[in-house]
Amino acid sequence: MVMETCAPVKTAARQYGVRHNTLRDRVNGRLDSQTVMAGQGQLLSTEEKAKLVDHVKYMANLGNGSTITEVVAKATDYAVF
Structure with missing residues (x-):
């Protein structure tokens, strides 16, 4: 949207729910625009x-509903073992 319509980065970021810094990095070529996620x-x-x-x-x-802490602990078990 930003590159096609020259919309302001902050406006487009707000519309699509992404951080404006992330969008600006992608527009300026610091992050590959095709990469879905950076990092781990x-x-x-x-x-x-x-x-x-x-x-x-x-x-x-x-x-027996689970707390967030319990779900994270279970997810950690799956990730580690």
Whole structure:
């Protein structure tokens, strides 16, 4: 949008919910515009994510909802082992 319509970076960033610094870096060529994410890759595979979601849903159906801390601990278990 920014490059095609010359829209201001801050306006486009706000419209699409991205940080304006990130968008500016992509427009100026400091980040590859085709790269989806920078930094560390995914820690969990799609299968591991599905297992985690199933576990959280299962526990919720039993009446034992999980806290964020518990979900993060379970995700860490999947990522480490």
